[in-house]
Structures are given as structure tokens and as C-alpha cells.
Amino acid sequence: MGFFDFSGGGNMGFGSVKNVQNFTNEQLYEKLSAIKVSFGTPIMGDIFGTQSVMYKNATPYYDIFVRVHKDKIIMGKIGTDGTNSVGTAMQMESEVLLGSKDEESSYADRAVDELLEVIKKLENGEFVTITDQAMPANTTTGEPISLYMEQKLFSLKPRFDVFDQEKNVVFHVEGDITSHSFTIQQDGIEVLKLKRKIAKIMDEYVLVRNGETVAELKKKFRIINPEVSGTVNGAELRIAGDMMGIDYDIKIGGRTVAHVDQDKAHWSDCYRISIKDEDVQDIVIALAVICDHVSDKDSTWRH
Template identity: 30%
Template sequence: MKQLYIKQKFLSLTDRFKVKDEQGNEVYYVEGSFLKIPKTFTIYDMEGHEVAVITKKVFAFLPKFIVEMEGRQVITIKKEFTFFRSRYTIDAAGIEVRGNWWDMTFQVFQHGEKIGQVSKEWFTWGDSYKVEILNEEMEQIIIALVIAIDCVKEEQNTAAAASSSV
């Protein structure tokens, strides 16, 4: 089992953060597009190779996020039409998320087999998550999934703050 930690900087304008291993070594870094439409987050390994790109679709009736790896769409997260509570679906070939992904405490399964789990680290500045990788072949897709879910949460929080200030 491998443990990785995602720590976003509190009040960062650059949307850049790192993913570290248990020893504190940087394993990946994530760069967000600042003031760019569509909003994207790109995950790189430490050699600078692109691992995944997360894009928010602009011209969609409801919010939709796409994760691409090696030029292929591998994950889609989209908001469903509901009147009261926000609900999202995650569509990924054979991948299922169980638990409370809104609070970032969930498990990731592939074809019924647990391949990872995520828990939010409390009492830290900014958002911090512990990601346990049980199937190391799925490490990059699990990291992309966690960052994509975090993007969805941030988008929802921004939208809620904007609508409450009107």
C-alpha cells in the first residue's frame, strides 16, 4: 500500500499544489489555469510529463468535468438536475466511488475490488487529503479522480457563495 498526500495552499492565486509521498517527497504537481476559460487543472509527474488534464465544460446546461489521460476521456463528473440538494454522478469505466465523496472520505473500487481510499486531513490550512493506493497500477487515475472531485467541490462552493451574495 502506498500513501500520498495532497495539500492545497490556502488562498493561493496560482492554483498550483503538490502531491507528496509518506516521506514528504514530491511525486506529482498540479497546475490550474488562472483566469482561463475553460478552467483546467493539469497533473504532471516530477519529470514534467503530463499525467492527466481536468477540464470544466463551459457550454453545458449543468456543470460537467472531464478527466483525460493520454488523450482519452477516462472520467466524467456531472451534476444531475435536482430541485433541492446538489447531486453529482461519476462515470468511469469500471470505477466506483463509495462513501461520502462530498466530505472527501470515500473508497475507490474497480470492478468491485477496492483499489484506494481517501480521507480528509483536519486542522490544516487549506484542503489536505490522505490518499491510500492499494493497487499501484491505478495510482494516477486515483489521484486524477481525487483532484477532479475537489474541483467539483470548489466549483459548487464558489457558485453557492456567488448566489448568496446576490
């Protein structure tokens, strides 16, 4: 991906792919009907008379659509039936003006990204039956683990508490005053250390467990949205989505292991973290701290 990329993805709510397979809308509908996604099942519909494959009521506000347009396949979110178009437009406008999204809009944008990945695979001739997002979580219950990470205010050093839905503290994160080193603790015991390498043009980070490096990450320069990538236990790591707006997926080895966004019900910095792989909970927390640091630095630079 270059500095500027207008093909969609990254939680922008739209996407486009070159239609190299020359799919028709009917063929798209047939193929998508056989693929399980996380946001519903497709029907053949239309948008103002233009034939489209539709995922109705992906959220109370939005449908998801995909259709052939000239030599491309385009997809996006659109106000669902029964939703006032003016209200939907105002909601989208508020996202632009405020630079933030509500939970519904965030979910719809992620659904578009999920569909975009499916279409890319179909165009590459791959056989797809289920998306990564629709697969059961690797947890005891088979459901994602919901955690919240809140930064402690009025502290000289960066500090975060990570708690569950019952307000029980699960992890505690504490950094030094320079933000070069963080310790991730569970029950008062360090389970992971996060270190930021200094004297680097672009920020680099390492995660260390019991003296051994388990992850190496590097920030890449992007005009619109910063990017962090690297490896975790030898597997590729990718942060996919909007880091500046705090609405992104954490992917390890091609699988989505967590989603992070903001909990706007809190007046202080509080992130919602949905974890799909309980084996990497501490790593996910460390990555959320890294993304918080990167987005804070970029926000300061842009202003």
C-alpha cells in the same frame, strides 16, 4: 438512488435492507462468520438486551452491529464497551455541529457501508467469502499507498502538491485560472490532463492521456450530497461516500481503488489519499481534484 435515500450508506453510519430472505439473527451470524471483512470477526451479542451480531472494537470508540428488526435488517455503529456513552454521544454530536469527522468515526462509518454491501449481496442470494475492502491492495507491498494532496495557498491558479509520508513530492497538479483545465505531472512530465467541459448544466469532465480520452465523468444533482460517476477505461466509476465532508471511496469496475478524506492536522486544505491500486495513481489524483472542485462549488451554492 433518488434525491432522498434513507436506507443508509454514503458514510452515514447506519444502514437498512429489506429482509426478503427472512434471515434470523442466528442465520446472519452463521453467514457473516464465513465472510472476511476489514474490521474484525462477528460474535453473537446484544444491545440493551436485544440480540445482535456484533463486531467488537472496530475502533477504540465504536462497535459495529447488525440485527433483524421487523421486516428489515438494520446495522450501524455504537459506543464500544468501556467507552463512556456520554463521550460517544458528544463525539457524534460534534460531527453534526462541525460537519466533519475524526479518523475513528470515518473508519466506523465505512465499516457500516462495507457491512451494508455484504447484507445486500446475501439478500440477493449471492455467495460471498471476502469483501472488496478486505482484499490485498494491488501494490508492490500488498498494502495501500499513502499520499497527501495539499493545495497551494496565495496562488492565482489552483495548484496542488501530492507527497508521500516522507514529504517527497510524487505528483504536481496545476490548473488554469478558470479551473477548466488541469495538468497532472510526475517528475515534471505531464502524465494526465483533466478538462472540464463548459456550457453544461451539470459539470462534465474528461481525463486525457497522450491525446486519448481515458475517462469521462459527470456530476449528478443531489439535494444532500453531490454525486460524480462515469467510466474509466470503459469500466464503471463511482464515488461512494460523503463528498461534501471529504470522506469517500473511489470505485472502478466495482472495486475500491482509493479512499480520500481530510487530514485535519494541516491548517490548509490537505487530503489523505489511500490508494489500493498503484496502476491508477494518476487517475485517482485527478478524481480527487474533481471532487474538490465539485464540493467547493456546492458549498458556495449552499451558502
